[in-house]
């Protein structure tokens with residue numbers, strides 16, 4: 001048992017600048033973050049599990065149209081939406097992930113169902129969607145996922161035939177949550193639409209346990225956002241856990257090594273949210289900004305976007 005609890009969430013990292021933000025838009029982003037944060041926090045405050053808290057917070061972020069996940073997922077090269085999501089429990093290292101899925105309203109719910117009700121860790125594409133139907137998960141048609149701004153973003157990328165990371169062009173994506181509950185259990189969840197104009201079934205770090213998502217009660221829970229290919233190559237989330245487990249680093253020290261040194265050396269732009277086994281929160285990023293928020297039972301309560 002623990003006598004404290006905490007949660008952190010993100011809505012993506014990248015070239016997020018005050019100069020390109022309007023006050024109205026900023027208010028909308030903050031409202032989206034606050035809604036998700038409060039949802040997860042209330043679950044923890046009433047004695048609920050960290051797994052339920054991260055799932056519920058990510059559902060809120062997936063339903064919020066401005067983030068690149070669920071409803072706001074970016075367009076792929078053929079004008080569709082292929083989403084990736086993962087969830088992991090720090091207690092028994094159980095994990096579930098779905099990748100390259102279309103039309104599933106809340107990919108994180110599918111990841112949770114894969115963890116809880118299948119004998120597998122990762123399901124992809126049509127098979128994952130077939131499994132989602134056996135779990136009675138909600139599906140939506142193309143119209144639900146259509147967002148004019150995302151469509152224009154895809155048209156631009158298509159013209160230049162480039163695969164565009166949401167971050168690289170002042171457009172940001174991916175959502176995630178990490179939490180520590182009163183039972184002392186850690187959990188992490190991440191959900192994304194990936195990259196605009198992506199081709200060939202591209203999968204990033206988000207749904208890969210150990211890369212974009214990881215939870216282990218003996219160390220920490222992590223959810224990443226950034227250039228997926230580089231985060232995969234750095235095995236970011238597990239590397240932070242390993243630095244804590246094998247080298248005895250604190251959460252902050254381990255995050256600093258990976259986010260500000262190892263990732264930077266190979267050009268990996270982005271950030272992450274992290275909570276350790278005592279409930280301490282870190283939200284480091286090496287990009288211009290990261291939509292982020294955290295709240296704990298000791299009274300810390302913040303919502304931030306830019307580098308201060």
Ligand code: ASP
Pocket residue numbers: 012013068166167172173174192193194195203204205206212224225226227228229231
């Ligand atoms: N990491 C995600 C991916 O590469 C993108 C993001 O975080 O915005 O799919």
